[in-house]
Amino acid sequence: MLDAFLLKLGRRGHDGEPIARLSQLGLRDRQFGQDQDLTREGDRSPNVTLLTDGLAARYKLLSSGRRQITTLLVPGDFLDLSSFLVPRRDFGVVAVTACRAVTIDNEQLRRICEADRAASYLLWTETCIEAAIQREWLVSMGRRSAKGQMAHLFCELMVRLAAVGRSEASAFHLPLTQNELADVLGMSPVHVNRILKELRRDGVIAWLNYRIEILDWQGLADVAEFNPAYLGLQSVVPVSKPVAAHAQDATAAPAQTVK
Numbered sequence: 001m002l003d004a005f006l007l008k009l010g011r012r013g014h015d016g017e018p019i020a021r022l023s024q025l026g027l028r029d030r031q032f033g034q035d036q037d038l039t040r041e042g043d044r045s046p047n048v049t050l051l052t053d054g055l056a057a058r059y060k061l062l063s064s065g066r067r068q069i070t071t072l073l074v075p076g077d078f079l080d081l082s083s084f085l086v087p088r089r090d091f092g093v094v095a096v097t098a099c100r101a102v103t104i105d106n107e108q109l110r111r112i113c114e115a116d117r118a119a120s121y122l123l124w125t126e127t128c129i130e131a132a133i134q135r136e137w138l139v140s141m142g143r144r145s146a147k148g149q150m151a152h153l154f155c156e157l158m159v160r161l162a163a164v165g166r167s168e169a170s171a172f173h174l175p176l177t178q179n180e181l182a183d184v185l186g187m188s189p190v191h192v193n194r195i196l197k198e199l200r201r202d203g204v205i206a207w208l209n210y211r212i213e214i215l216d217w218q219g220l221a222d223v224a225e226f227n228p229a230y231l232g233l234q235s236v237v238p239v240s241k242p243v244a245a246h247a248q249d250a251t252a253a254p255a256q257t258v259k
Contacts, residue, residue: 001029001052002019002052004051004052004053004074004075004164004165005050005076006020007165008076008163008164008233009122011233011234012125012232012233013234014122014125016122018112018119018122019122019123021112021116021119022104022109025104025105025108027104028047028102029052029102030100030102030103031099031100032054032095032099032101033095034096036094037092037093037095038079038093038094038095038099039079039089039093040089040092041061041090041092042088042089042090043088044088044089045083045087045089047104047105047106048080048083048084048103048104048109049080050076050078050101050104051074051075051077051099051100052075052101053075053099053100054095054097054098054099054100055072055074055096055099055174055175056072056073056094056096056099056101057069057071057093057094057180058070058071058073058079058091058093060091061092067183068183068186069180069184071134071137072157073093074157074160074164076163076164078126078130079101081123081127081130083106084109084110084123096176097175109123128232129230129232132230132231135230136152141185144224144225146195147195147198147199147223148224149224150195150199151199151204151221151226152224152226153184154214154224155217155220155221155224156228157174158172159231160231160233163231170213170214170215171213173211173212174212176210178192202219202223203215203216203219204216204219204220205220
C-alpha cells in the first residue's frame with residue numbers, strides 16, 4: 001500500500017525502510033468515488049492520509065462558491081500531513097478520479113518518529129517539498145504568463161508522475177475537465193482553451209482523451225522556465241521527438257471538456 005511513496009523516496013535518494021515499517025501497523029485502506037470529498041475544510045481527524053491510487057486535489061472555497069485548487073495530489077502524496085501537528089484542516093480534498101488511500105493513526109506515526117529519527121527526517125523532507133511546490137504554484141499564478149503557467153504545470157506533473165511510475169516515456173494521463181483545469185490555474189475555461197490551443201499550435205504538446213503527450217520537452221520547459229530541482233527528485237525527463245502532422249490533427253479540443 002505504500003509502494004508509490006517508497007518509490008518516490010527512492011527517487012530522492014532516501015532509504016524508505018523507516019517508513020516501510022508503517023505497513024506493519026494494519027493500515028486502513030479506503031476507496032473514494034470521483035468527486036467525493038476525502039476531507040473537508042474544518043474537519044478534525046486523529047489520522048493522516050496517503051494517496052495510493054488516483055488523482056485528488058486540495059482546494060479552498062470562497063463564500064461565493066468559487067473554487068481554487070491549490071494542489072494536485074498523485075499517488076505517494078500525503079493529503080494532510082500537516083494535520084499530524086495541526087489537527088484542524090484548513091482545506092478540502094476532493095477525488096478528481098476514483099481514488100484509494102490509506103489512513104495512518106497519528107499516535108502510531110508519532111511513536112515511529114520518536115523511535116527512529118530517520119522517519120521524522122523523511123516526513124519533514126516531505127513537508128518541505130510540499131512547501132516548495134506551493135511556492136512554485138504561487139510564482140506561476142503571480143508572475144508567469146498564462147502559457148508559462150500551464151506549461152509549468154504540465155512539466156511538474158510529468159516529473160512527479162514519472163517518479164512514482166504513473167507515466168509513459170513522454171506522456172501522462174490528466175483526467176481534468178476544462179472547468180477543473182481552470183480551477184487549478186485560476187483562469188476562465190475560455191482562457192484555458194485558448195492557451196491549450198497555443199501550446200498545441202507551438203508543437204510542444206498533444207492532448208487526446210485525457211492523455212497529454214509531450215512532443216518537445218525542451219520547448220515546453222523553456223516556455224515554463226521549468227527547473228525540477230524544487231521537487232527533490234532524480235528527474236525523469238522525456239525525450240523530445242519531432243511533431244507528426246497527424247498528432248496535431250488528433251488534438252482538436254472539444255468546446256467544453258478537455259479530453
